Amino acid sequence: MGRFIARRLLFGVVVLFVISLAVFVLFFVVAPGDPAANFVGKSPTPEQIQQAKVRYGLDKPVPEQYLQYVGRLLHGDLGYSFRNAEPVRKTLLDRLPATASLAGGAAVVWLLMGIPIGILAATKPRSIRDRLATVFALGGLSIPPFVAGLLLLYFLYYRLSLNGLDIFPASGYVPLTQNPFEWARHLILPWFALALVTAASYSRITRGSLLEVLGEDYIRTARAKGLSERRVIYRHGLRSALTPVVTLLGIDVGTLLGGAIVTEVVFGLQGIGQNAIVAVSTGDLPVIFGTVLFAAFFIVIANILVDIAYAVLDSRVRLA
Amino acid sequence: MSLLEVTDLTVSFPTEDGVVRAVRGVSFSINVGQTLGIVGESGSGKSVSTQTIMGLTRGAQITGSAVFEGRDLLGMSQQDLRKVRGAEIGMIFQDPLSSLHPQYRVGWQIVEMIRAHEDVSKKDATKRAVDLLGLVGIPQPDRRVDDYPHQFSGGMRQRAMIAMAVALNPKLLIADEPTTALDVTVQAQIIDLMERLQSEFNTAIIMITHDLGVVADIADDVMVMYAGKPVEFADRRTLYYRPHHPYTKGLIESIPSSEGGRGRLKPIQGQPPSLINLPSGCSFHPRCPYVMDQCITEVPPLRQVAGSPSHRSACWLPVDEVGFGDDVEAQREKVAASRRGALATQESEVVPAVVSAAGTTAPPPAQAGPTDTSDNSDIGDQQ
Ligand SMILES: Nc1ncnc2c1ncn2[C@@H]1O[C@H](COP(=O)(O)OP(=O)(O)OP(=O)(O)O)[C@@H](O)[C@H]1O
Numbered sequence: 001m002g003r004f005i006a007r008r009l010l011f012g013v014v015v016l017f018v019i020s021l022a023v024f025v026l027f028f029v030v031a032p033g034d035p036a037a038n039f040v041g042k043s044p045t046p047e048q049i050q051q052a053k054v055r056y057g058l059d060k061p062v063p064e065q066y067l068q069y070v071g072r073l074l075h076g077d078l079g080y081s082f083r084n085a086e087p088v089r090k091t092l093l094d095r096l097p098a099t100a101s102l103a104g105g106a107a108v109v110w111l112l113m114g115i116p117i118g119i120l121a122a123t124k125p126r127s128i129r130d131r132l133a134t135v136f137a138l139g140g141l142s143i144p145p146f147v148a149g150l151l152l153l154y155f156l157y158y159r160l161s162l163n164g165l166d167i168f169p170a171s172g173y174v175p176l177t178q179n180p181f182e183w184a185r186h187l188i189l190p191w192f193a194l195a196l197v198t199a200a201s202y203s204r205i206t207r208g209s210l211l212e213v214l215g216e217d218y219i220r221t222a223r224a225k226g227l228s229e230r231r232v233i234y235r236h237g238l239r240s241a242l243t244p245v246v247t248l249l250g251i252d253v254g255t256l257l258g259g260a261i262v263t264e265v266v267f268g269l270q271g272i273g274q275n276a277i278v279a280v281s282t283g284d285l286p287v288i289f290g291t292v293l294f295a296a297f298f299i300v301i302a303n304i305l306v307d308i309a310y311a312v313l314d315s316r317v318r319l320a
Numbered sequence: 321m322s323l324l325e326v327t328d329l330t331v332s333f334p335t336e337d338g339v340v341r342a343v344r345g346v347s348f349s350i351n352v353g354q355t356l357g358i359v360g361e362s363g364s365g366k367s368v369s370t371q372t373i374m375g376l377t378r379g380a381q382i383t384g385s386a387v388f389e390g391r392d393l394l395g396m397s398q399q400d401l402r403k404v405r406g407a408e409i410g411m412i413f414q415d416p417l418s419s420l421h422p423q424y425r426v427g428w429q430i431v432e433m434i435r436a437h438e439d440v441s442k443k444d445a446t447k448r449a450v451d452l453l454g455l456v457g458i459p460q461p462d463r464r465v466d467d468y469p470h471q472f473s474g475g476m477r478q479r480a481m482i483a484m485a486v487a488l489n490p491k492l493l494i495a496d497e498p499t500t501a502l503d504v505t506v507q508a509q510i511i512d513l514m515e516r517l518q519s520e521f522n523t524a525i526i527m528i529t530h531d532l533g534v535v536a537d538i539a540d541d542v543m544v545m546y547a548g549k550p551v552e553f554a555d556r557r558t559l560y561y562r563p564h565h566p567y568t569k570g571l572i573e574s575i576p577s578s579e580g581g582r583g584r585l586k587p588i589q590g591q592p593p594s595l596i597n598l599p600s601g602c603s604f605h606p607r608c609p610y611v612m613d614q615c616i617t618e619v620p621p622l623r624q625v626a627g628s629p630s631h632r633s634a635c636w637l638p639v640d641e642v643g644f645g646d647d648v649e650a651q652r653e654k655v656a657a658s659r660r661g662a663l664a665t666q667e668s669e670v671v672p673a674v675v676s677a678a679g680t681t682a683p684p685p686a687q688a689g690p691t692d693t694s695d696n697s698d699i700g701d702q703q
């Protein structure tokens with residue numbers, strides 16, 4: 001197991017290295033115009049550009065530039081925003097809690113909705129409840145987060161507030177450490193807005209996966225052993241059926257940590273995604289660049305965790 | 321009194337293409353400590369009939385009864401049936417790899433079986449699991465108990481399945497092709513193991529197989545199934561040396577180097593019929609070398625065959641011609657030829673060629689429609 005994890009970690013490092021190379025090429029080699037100009041803001045003077053060139057080593061040959069760039073990355077230096085001159089790393093870390101709260105909470109919501117609905121559908125295929133689950137899935141899949149968000153805002157914030165019921169706030173973020181209740185109250189609408197689509201797809205995946213597993217020979221063995229139907233489905237069926245769900249969960253949460261742009265914007269959450277939108281619209285390259293690397297980092301980490309979870313869940317993987 | 325008595329069991333699956341009549345009137349009984357072999361080609365309904373008895377067929381229409389120690393398993397609540405499954409009737413399946421849960425340790429799966437029926441501690445149950453693995457011949461059982469199924473060889477997996485099935489000392493063991501997925505040498509070992517356990521615990525065994533050789537090794541009585549129906553019943557020796565039904569003879573003659581085959585390998589022509597559109601009359605008639613007019617129009621009932629009182633066959637050929645040999649063949653040919661009208665002549669010409677099951681079924685004649693004269697009431701009193 002130890003060797004397995006070590007191998008995965010090593011592989012993750014290699015992947016990150018490749019991504020950093022790709023990002024470097026994208027921003028410093030193939031990007032149009034003088035890369036130094038990208039680091040000094042709008043309408044810079046030639047001296048400023050020269051300064052930036054020296055500062056970022058852009059006067060050096062490309063391979064050397066790349067080594068310097070990797071060196072900076074290894075020190076966690078992602079450069080400075082030219083909008084507010086803040087270190088990009090600090091901005092991203094400051095905004096991570098809001099994004100992580102959103103992603104983590106939404107994941108809990110979509111798991112709690114998607115998996116039980118999938119189980120209900122799979123254990124009685126073609127029944128009324130299976131059909132209702134299909135309706136839920138189709139509905140959920142066809143309502144993107146921004147529509148879901150706006151609907152939630154309209155009904156649960158706007159209409160309720162009109163009636164003097166200020167149950168859910170429209171926007172903002174309160175850190176968990178400051179006030180857990182307010183934290184949850186501010187996040188509950190974004191959680192549901194973001195989770196709906198994913199819950200719909202998880203319900204389908206759980207249904208399909210469980211249906212397939214329930215047709216396996218070892219499920220017949222479990223029944224022949226005289227186990228209760230509950231135990232057959234939950235201990236024997238779900239154990240295998242959830243493996244693809246775990247994989248997806250890792251990737252989905254990893255991806256969301258790079259910023260849930262639409263939801264963050266709709267609900268005014270000061271997260272990584274919202275920050276990235278501002279950066280894109282103002283041409284704040286160091287921030288865009290940092291966000292890309294940051295997101296890639298989480299996706300790679302998520303992949304490693306998924307692989308480890310796989311190995312824990314399924315003994316056959318470990319030997320492979 | 322018999323341990324299990326199945327009477328007129330039918331199982332149909334409604335599907336989009338039509339109703340699949342997988343089992344069409346099966347009756348048999350088995351006594352304590354006895355072995356009943358069920359043989360037949362793939363799709364003849366061997367698994368469906370036995371799994372239905374255990375309540376393991378879903379979405380099927382079931383009629384008939386299966387009385388186990390005085391209680392009808394088919395009429396039982398799921399709750400009660402669960403107490404019978406595993407504890408009183410154990411099951412072993414064909415493919416031991418896919419029949420064990422890949423993500424749980426072998427020992428865990430045996431412990432689960434024990435604890436589902438008995439109130440024992442995990443520790444005691446684990447000790448019993450180790451003993452059981454030792455009993456079925458797994459080396460170093462105290463260590464292998466923590467292995468996953470994929471760490472076992474095919475033969476060991478089937479041994480582990482057997483250990484699990486006999487863990488609670490069931491009165492009946494249903495073994496559904498337990499050796500089909502294994503090497504020939506391992507097959508013999510598994511059969512030996514089952515015989516040993518049987519004599520030790522006096523377990524009754526239903527041994528399902530499409531390999532008559534396995535049945536010849538272990539069974540007391542044999543039921544031959546074709547297209548969801550029993551076509552012949554006999555004790556092992558009678559069945560092997562003095563079969564009556566052409567299908568049984570065909571099965572024996574397709575065993576390489578069997579006595580019956582006398583070195584000549586004669587596979588049965590054609591394919592099993594579609595269970596949605598069954599042939600009229602005897603469902604074996606499109607493949608039968610002796611087909612007569614009666615075979616196409618009337619379903620043969622199980623009739624007592626000359627020689628042994630418990631020998632029954634569902635075939636219209638005379639009941640006093642059994643076994644192999646040129647005399648019997650010639651005699652049968654003569655009878656068949658004399659009872660062959662325009663109908664069957666047409667059919668028998670098709671036989672030597674490879675017959676596609678559904679396509680060659682002759683339409684029933686206009687005046688004499690197929691009459692189901694099958695009456696299984698005389699089977700139940702077997703033994
Ligand atoms: N759930 C089901 N729905 C529809 N048809 C089914 C179902 N289960 C079994 N059948 C059909 O019933 C027939 C009998 O199947 P069964 O598994 O009993 O055959 P078998 O004699 O055990 O053959 P084998 O030697 O291949 O195991 C087959 O034609 C099969 O396709």
Ligand SMILES: [Mg+2]
Binds near residue numbers: 366
């Ligand atoms: Mg079978």
